[in-house]
Every structure is written in C-alpha cells, then in structure tokens.
Amino acid sequence: MADVIRGKVFVVGDNIDTDQIIPAEHLSLVPTIPEEYAKLGSLALSGLPAPYPRFVPEGRMQSPYSIVVAGRNFGCGSSREHAPISLGAAGVRAVLAESYARIFFRNAIATGELYPVEVTLRLCEKLRTGDTVELDLDAGVVRLSSGEELVVAPLGDAREVIRRGGLFEYARATGMIR
Amino acid sequence: MGMTITEKILARASGRDRVAPGENIWVNADILMTHDVCGPGTIGIFQKEFGRNARVFDPEKVVITPDHYIFTADEKCHRNVGICREFAAAQGLPHFYDPDGPSYSGVCHVTLPEKGHCRPGEVIFGTDSHTCTHGAVGAFATGIGNTDAAFVMGTGKLLIKVPASMRFVIDGVLPAGVMGKDLILRIIGDIGCDGATYRAMEFCGSAVAALPVSERMTVCNMAIEAGGKNGIIAADETTLDYVCSRTGRGFTCFASDADAEYFSESRLRAEDLVPVVALPHSPDRVADAAACGDMRIDRAYIGSCTGGKTADFVAAARVLAGRRVAVETFLVPATVEVARELSGISLGGKSLLAIFREAGCREPAPPSCAACLGGPADTFGRTHGSEVVISTTNRNFPGRMGSRDSAVILASPLTAAASAVTGRVTDPREFL
C-alpha cells in the first residue's frame, strides 16, 4: 500500500477557517448528490481573501494543486463536511499543516477525502504556491524539490481508514458493520 | 485518581467505570441533532450506507431543526428543507421543527434546550460546531460531520477520543456591563483560536455559578472558537430549575472530583473583567471595548445562537431604551419563543419591541440563523460590500457574514447596542 502523492502545492497561512475553504453561501449544495459534489470542488478555497490566487481556475472543476500547505489550525470554524469534501472534489489528496481544527481533521478521515498530515515545521513559509513536493506516507516524509526530506507525523490508524475511502468503507471491510 | 465531569459522562455513555484522556471509546448518543445545511448530506449517507429503508436508531433521539437558510428564494435551500421534511415524515420523527408548520422554532442551539432536548449527564451530538452550547446544562455536547452523524443515525453510537480537560475557574462578581460574552471572549483572547483544540473546557467558580442558563449557553457556545471539543458547566440548582420544567425524561447529574486531573487550570477574577470585542478577522483578536472608540461601525447585528436569546435582547434594550441608534441595527430572535418574548417582556413599562422600534432599529426578522453565516444573497442582514458590523454572533473570519470585504467585530449585546447608539465601538458602561 504505497502511498506516494506527488504534486504542486497551494500555500495558505494560519487559521484558514471553513468559510474560506467553502463559503457558507454554497452550503445548499448537498455532497451526496454527484453534480453538487463536483460543483463543491469547483468552489474549493473560493473564500480566501485577496491577494490569494484562485485555487480552481475560472471555468474549471478541479484544481491544478493536489496538495495544500498550511500553517496552524487549518479547518477551524464550522463542522461542515463540505470543507474536506470540496477540497477532495477539487483533486486535493493531502493537506500538510502544522495543526488542524479537530472537526475538520475528523471529517477528513471519516469521508476519506484526503490525508490531513501534520508537519512539525513551518512549511507554509518555506514553500511557495506552485512548488512541487512528494509526500511519502510509507516513509513518513515529505520530499521537497531541493531534495530536502522532512519527517511528518504518522497518521496512525487513520491512514487505513482514509486509504479505504472513509469510515463506512473501513467499518465494512473490517467487519465492524455489515 | 478522580475524574472530570466530561470523563464521567463519557464513562457512563460507554458503559465503563472510568475512562482516561486519549482513550478511544464507543459512546451511546442521547441526542443527535441536525439541520437544513448538514441534514440532507447526513440523510444521503445514512440511506446509502444503511439502505433506503433503514430506520434511525431511535426516533425520539433524532432532532431536526431547519434554521440556517429558511427565508430565502434560493431553490436549493427549499429543496434541502424538503429533504429533511420528507425524511422526518418517513421515519416518524416526533421532533422535526418544520419552518413551514406549527412546530417552527428557529436556531437549533436555542431550540434544543428550550424544547427540553438537553439534560445533564447526557451525550449530545450535532452536525454543527456550536453543539458545544449544550454543555451549559452539564451535558457532553460536541459538533460532528455528516459521515459521523450518519453513523450515529444508524447505530446510535460513535467512536470518540476522550478529551483532556482545561479548567477555567472564575470567582467573584462580574461587574455591571460585563456579560458571559465578555468572559468567553477574554478566555479565547488569552488562549487563542486553537488554545483548546481536542480538549474539554470546563468552567466553574462563583461567577459562573451566578450566571443564568442563557449566559452559560453563551460561554459554552464559543468553546469551539478556541478549538474546544466541548464546553461544560456542571449542573446546579439554576440548571435544574431550567431543565426540569422542560423535560419529562430522567437524567443523572455529574460533577468533577476534587482530585480529577486537568490538562491545565486558569483562574480569573470576575472583578478584573471588562467589556471586550473581538476585532476582524479572528475571534481571538480581543481588545477592551473602551480602547476601540475610534473604530467606526456601519451596522449592528443582534442575533444567533450566541447573542439572539431573550436575555440578549433584554440587555440590548437596557441600553437602547430612550435612545436612538446611529447605524442600521438588525435584530434576529433565535427562536419563536424569543420572538414572542420581545412583545411579552417589558422594561420600564415598554415592551422590548417598542423600545427597539422607538430606537430606530429595523423590524426584527423571523427566527433563523439569518446573516450569522452569510448565506444566499437575499439573506436578512447579510453583508454585500465593505460594511463594518458589530455583532453578537460568534465568528468573524473573513466573509463570515457574507461579503469577503466586510468586517465583523464580535461583542456582547450590551456593547453592540451601545455601539449602535454612537456609531463606533463603545464600552456599554457609558450608558448604564
């Protein structure tokens, strides 16, 4: 189960709340309806104020960035599952943040949308949007284009839940529910 | 070694004698609440995972309160309330508060305690981060996402991690003009937006004991603004007076042991507290209201689960009686019961509603979340430009009330009302 995620990063700062990830006006979209799931992806991170660049280009449904790099307390604010879902729908496979708000972290795991990985270093000041990194979950490191390798916090049991596609898939696969 | 109130409640809910912070345990839910924003997604997952004909774990324990986007022309919003309505009918849910029917109530977190769904010692899950409000009656209450909620809906259980507890002891007497909102903003300012992440925030001390239930709700409501998993205040006589008249179900009260272990303990002297505000764009940018007098505001907003309860409007009316507002002032009672009390409660011989009208406030909107979280373009009170709003709500991240260019200053209802009168951030003690 090699999980190596290589891609371009989109860099944000501290306390990126759920309104910035998916503004409240779009919460009428229901994630379990496929077209609305896709639409949520096109709106991911559309609540970021200027001067952030667009995360999903105009007229596109997915983002060119598959990894989001953030500072502290990523995903704070509301309990909306729309937040990790919009990122996942936009094509994000992992977030590398210094820390997460509890509900976002849990929702990312329960939905299996993305790996919420903790980095001990202030990566958001080290990287710039558009840089390429490689997250190697087996090795527990992130490799920068400079060749530098940084250790990330292990996801523990959560990794397997995400890999299987979320709480229900995991619960079924492991016989917790039928 | 003793246990905290949070640990005791979780031990009971998991059928164990004791639990310790960090343990992952399965707990039984006493209440699962959802609303129009997260209900349809939760229902969708529930039906996909448990089957279209699956039944909820206990219809008595599933409460659905459409409240977020219920007064708008937006079709998707109507559809979403419709999904909740159909589901409630198909499942025979007795506690569906239909905005289009006689059971219409308003904001979930004020509805739950009012209608007797919150009891000490119980475990309350809700698909809303401010579910932590219900710790005000000595319950364990926390917000969860749709997938977790769907799991609870089907099984009545959830796997959770026992949080370590942070203890906040506030002794003394709160000075006049200082409210529960000022207390919790002060704490958030001190520990930061992630100062309580993954942890329980337990409030106690003589100043907390003196707070009525609605003020305790304000305090616990904003635990999430410090990242807390739950906020909690042990039940006492005040709690029992409130709860017992509203519920017929039995419950058990828990209290922390004297030798319980805490992650941290902070002590505040109530006498040292002053009216404060949280400046844009973060609830932890806390400053004394008196020091912000040069900040002009464009509007005032009194509403939400934090600041739209009856006591909040009474506080605002104390300042607004006999005065005129200098900026547009929006009033949104949290529930139908609160709206009724605007006419039913009088100060100095005048109803609250009459006081607000004479002060030049806009006519109150029907109970709902309204502009607390922006919403569709036609939402009452939503910002559309670069307005600076002083608001009794709980969050002020960029774009929270609609426009990304607008700015929100969080305050108590006393401070919001005083600021509405002067058109700048104002310490309400100037008017009391």
Ligand code: SF4
């Ligand atoms: S009033 Fe505001 S904070 Fe409270 S439930 Fe509604 S949207 Fe959330």
